[in-house]
Amino acid sequence: MDISPMVLTLGLGFLLLAVFLLKKKPSSGINLPPGSFGWPLLGESLEFLASQRDNACYDFMEKRVKKYGDTFKTHFLGAPMAVFYSPAGNRFLFSNENKLVQTSWPSSLAKLFGNSILTKVGDEAKDLRKTLLTFLRPEALQNFVGRADTIIRDHLTRYWVGKEEVKTFPLAKRCLFTVACALFVSLGEGPEQDELYDHFMDLINGMLQIPVDLPGTLYRKSRIGSNHIRRILQSVIDKRREDLASGLASSDQDLLSYLLCNVDGRENPLSDSDINDNIMQLLMAGHDTNAVAVTLLLKYLALNPHCYRQVLQEQLNITRENGEKQLQWDDIQRMKYTWNAAQETLRLNPPAGGTWRKAIVEISYGGFTIPKGWKLFWTANSTHKNPKYFPDPDKFEP
Structure with missing residues (x-):
């Protein structure tokens, strides 16, 4: 069997490099x-x-x-x-x-x-964090609780109610991704969100792998996924800019509008690239680790029936007083034991x-x-x- 000189050269070079690194005492x-x-x-x-x-x-x-x-x-x-x-x-x-x-x-x-924000350091990180946290502060998020409640109720009705068995983790990921899309870019369910979600799965599956960017590797698939995500988000950014100019969108509609209408900590407008990268990172963080936490919380409640009963009773008390109305910020503040259970889940298994x-x-x-x-x-x-x-x-x- 013939072996090309290029393959032999590459193989020898790799071997010499490996031996050098093995013998080197850093x-x-x-x-x-x-x-x-x-x-x-x-x-x-x-x-x-x-x-x-x-x-x-x-x-x-x-x-x-x-x-x-x-x-x-x-x-x-x-x-x-x-x-x-x-x-x-x-x-x-x-x-x-x-x-x-x-x-x-x-x-x-x-x-x-x-x-x-994942890659920024020093003053740049402080400025960007300040910009993002202004939108994500509790006072601003209060107005979003009702929308999140509607999305989650609809998801539970379609995929959980009446089922003898469900696969919790993938369902939790999909639900929380829909919530994150609504909060950050007002992107509802449909083909565009489905495509975006599929590319995020490719991104997440390969982002903590050996960074070998070769065909067939998980890292290559992750990189391609990130490029597709940027392409989709850029089209959303372009459309939103047009809607803001024509009055079809408001400056406080979601994170995207907020970033397009405001400046960073140095009074400079954010570039499309900065907006794109940060929304991509927040969409990932807003659903992936949260889905892990939700899944593990359900696991621990199933393993500890006495804890489950206390969480259930707390939720029933709130529902009884709230009736069929949308969940409000004040309702969340009353979920003391539920929050303790969530924190204990994060202690035992931090995502x-x-x-x-x-x-x-x-x-x-x-x-x-x-x-x-x-x-x-x-x-x-x-x-x-x-x-x-x-x-x-x-x-x-x-």
Whole structure:
């Protein structure tokens, strides 16, 4: 069988690079945290990603904490990384934001989400966050509760009521995506929303994969999905701009109108690219992790009938007083026990187990040195599952 010279050359080059990286001792001469960089190029990415698919990220971390301690090194998605797995480590990172560290996501995510709030740092992040939070403040969201209530009631009637069995997670994702589309871009159900949803599924399935942009890879499919999302959102942006000019849309209709009619923290109008990227990121965040939380809440209530009965009674009391009227903001404020159950769900299984930072200077912590440019990862479970704060950390206790 003939093998082309190009294939041989590429294979040899890859082998030499792998050997070089394997033999290289990064940041030699300093006291790095203990741990393993895993395989050349891949690091421990495959094992970490597999643990996420199997809902075993906690086990991945605990295994290394037992072996190396609560500060250890690894290599994930192309970058050396120090993991802080303790409340003290989390506090250290949060208290040194923009001093020693900055928010920094894996390159695979950063390339997909462009100029969104996800990738901004420093003053740019503060300005953009202020702009977005002005729209997302509780006072503004109060006016949207009725619309969300109508969407969710309709969804439950069509897909849940009268069914002996339902697949909770995909239904929750679809419902919350419809709610997010209504809040952010006033896009109702129909072919355009269906297409947008399908592209978001491609984006989400590949965004935390090895960033190899080759045909057939999940990451390539994710990148193509993000391009299609931008195309659809740009057409929505163009149409909204026309509707605003002709008086067919209002400046407070949704997030899109708000961004088109306002300026950022530096009094500059947002570009279409900025608006597009941020709406894409918020549409993803507004339905994906929320669907995980809703699904797990239902699971814990099913496993704890006494908690389910208390949630049910609270909802029945509100319904009895409210009748058939739309849900109001005040009704939500009265859902004390329901909210406790939701918070306890997030404690036991946070949909996002942690996030990344990047060392912007060389850092000394716990007797170790973290080189400038390294990624750092903080974890929620190091606090949420800590017996010091929760005597029976695995028990569901709203």
